Amino acid sequence: MKTKILIVEDQFIEANNMQGILERAGYKVTGIARSVPIALKAIEKERPDMVMLDILLQGNLTGIDLAAKLREQNIAFVYLSANSNKQILDAAKATKPYGFLVKPFRAKDVLVMLDVAWYLHSQLEEEVKNREAFLKSGFQPPNGELKSIIGSSPAITDILNSVKIVSRSDTAVLILGESGTGKELIAQAIHKLSDRKNKPLIVVNCGALPSNLIESELFGHEKGSFTGAYNKRIGKFEQADGGTIFLDEIGELPMDLQVKFLRVLQEKEIERIGGNAKKIDVRIIAATNRNLEEEISAGRFRLDLYYRLNIFPINLPPLRERRSDILLLANYFLKKYADKQGKTITGFSDEVIAIMKQYSWPGNVRELENMMERSVLLSMGTLINSLILPKDKGSPIIEIEIDRVKTMEENERDHILATLAKCDWKVYGEGGAAEMLNINVSTLNSRMKKLGIDKKHYL
Numbered sequence: 243m244k245t246k247i248l249i250v251e252d253q254f255i256e257a258n259n260m261q262g263i264l265e266r267a268g269y270k271v272t273g274i275a276r277s278v279p280i281a282l283k284a285i286e287k288e289r290p291d292m293v294m295l296d297i298l299l300q301g302n303l304t305g306i307d308l309a310a311k312l313r314e315q316n317i318a319f320v321y322l323s324a325n326s327n328k329q330i331l332d333a334a335k336a337t338k339p340y341g342f343l344v345k346p347f348r349a350k351d352v353l354v355m356l357d358v359a360w361y362l363h364s365q366l367e368e369e370v371k372n373r374e375a376f377l378k379s380g381f382q383p384p385n386g387e388l389k390s391i392i393g394s395s396p397a398i399t400d401i402l403n404s405v406k407i408v409s410r411s412d413t414a415v416l417i418l419g420e421s422g423t424g425k426e427l428i429a430q431a432i433h434k435l436s437d438r439k440n441k442p443l444i445v446v447n448c449g450a451l452p453s454n455l456i457e458s459e460l461f462g463h464e465k466g467s468f469t470g471a472y473n474k475r476i477g478k479f480e481q482a483d484g485g486t487i488f489l490d491e492i493g494e495l496p497m498d499l500q501v502k503f504l505r506v507l508q509e510k511e512i513e514r515i516g517g518n519a520k521k522i523d524v525r526i527i528a529a530t531n532r533n534l535e536e537e538i539s540a541g542r543f544r545l546d547l548y549y550r551l552n553i554f555p556i557n558l559p560p561l562r563e564r565r566s567d568i569l570l571l572a573n574y575f576l577k578k579y580a581d582k583q584g585k586t587i588t589g590f591s592d593e594v595i596a597i598m599k600q601y602s603w604p605g606n607v608r609e610l611e612n613m614m615e616r617s618v619l620l621s622m623g624t625l626i627n628s629l630i631l632p633k634d635k636g637s638p639i640i641e642i643e644i645d646r647v648k649t650m651e652e653n654e655r656d657h658i659l660a661t662l663a664k665c666d667w668k669v670y671g672e673g674g675a676a677e678m679l680n681i682n683v684s685t686l687n688s689r690m691k692k693l694g695i696d697k698k699h700y701l
């Protein structure tokens with residue numbers, strides 16, 4: 243059966259051109275939508291397998307707004323946009339597309355991107371099916387193991403399901419998230435739910451180790467292997483043998499040690515400084531609050547290591563993106579610290595609740611926990627009715643907003659394309675585009691070249 247694609251593009255010529263490319267390659271184009279409302283209707287009617295999305299469309303809504311709806315409905319989508327400024331790219335990336343192509347592009351590029359996008363989407367669907375089957379199979383985590391992880395937002399529910407699934411295997415796990423979002427807590431839960439639970443969980447903060455000691459700390463050393471090595475030392479990997487090692491701040495690991503670490507992942511082998519290779523059996527969980535893709539492009543993190551680690555990523559969203567968990571967590575910590583300090587505090591005033599919901603929590607759950615501990619300590623009554631927030635209390639929640647203005651180049655491109663279409667791609671001479679636009683032929687040619695407008699891409 244042909245894969246069904248909906249094109250969402252406000253430019254008539256671009257859309258028609260795309261339709262041609264897709265149909266020649268054997269896809270079925272279910273329609274062309276110029277705006278988000280039209281696209282939504284078309285999706286409801288035809289249920290395409292994939293959507294090709296331009297970002298700036300007719301009307302107030304953008305392709306990025308539509309992307310959120312497509313995600314909800316599990317429809318694959320890729321972006322095709324002439325605008326690739328950082329703000330737009332960041333906003334587009336946050337919607338987790340299967341691809342992004344900057345106009346102008348070649349037909350070949352579109353088809354390769356679609357191929358990869360479709361493959362990724364099918365993989366993900368398969369994973370979701372396996373996940374659902376696993377959860378239906380009735381596996382129950384041992385009592386209480388996940389109880390200490392508070393939250394009922396869809397994001398946390400999804401993460402807990404992932405934890406249950408991955409804990410049953412020996413797969414490496416990469417936990418991503420800002421500081422204080424609960425990465426270590428998740429690592430502990432994975433270990434506790436795994437068959438390794440009776441063996442050690444060794445926690446190493448790669449960012450806290452001095453660079454001259456880190457190798458010996460992780461891999462150990464033989465007696466006399468370097469000046470000052472008076473005794474043999476067992477490294478953290480060996481200490482974790484049979485159990486789990488949690489490498490926090492993995493993005494801080496120096497490049498030379500990344501090679502050695504890759505060997506642990508690939509060969510399950512370590513080498514003490516001055517010693518021989520030794521097989522070990524460790525489950526690896528790594529975490530970082532850095533953007534590893536940016537670290538790779540800056541040459542600070544190895545791509546091969548990233549691929550090895552990124553087999554099962556768990557993304558912990560910041561608290562400001564799961565606001566429905568704030569009150570749950572606040573009540574949990576309130577009870578914890580009130581019990582600890584032997585106080586009877588029953589809750590928060592309405593004003594405090596409003597402040598907590600509004601605040602951006604840059605320090606995430608850790609910040610909320612610390613604040614609750616402090617508030618309980620200072621509280622004189624049975625209700626927390628004031629909260630001292632750091633200076634940026636009033637700072638508004640930052641939400642990505644797309645400037646809905648096409649750039650000069652985009653407008654120029656649209657205008658030239660529309661004119662060329664009117665003149666049947668006649669550039670010069672009577673009734674040609676140069677004459678209609680009232681510019682020199684050479685100027686028009688150079689603008690077309692600069693903007694990547696080439697007749698062969700459009701016919």
Ligand SMILES: Nc1ncnc2c1ncn2[C@@H]1O[C@H](COP(=O)(O)OP(=O)(O)OP(=O)(O)O)[C@@H](O)[C@H]1O
Nearest residue numbers: 390391392393420421422423424425426427607608
């Ligand atoms: N969902 C949660 N439920 C209960 N407590 C939580 C939750 N998430 C985080 N915490 C608590 O918040 C604090 C910070 O969590 P944790 O140390 O796991 O964060 P982290 O992401 O590893 O931070 P960092 O990147 O700074 O190491 C801990 O005390 C942890 O127990």
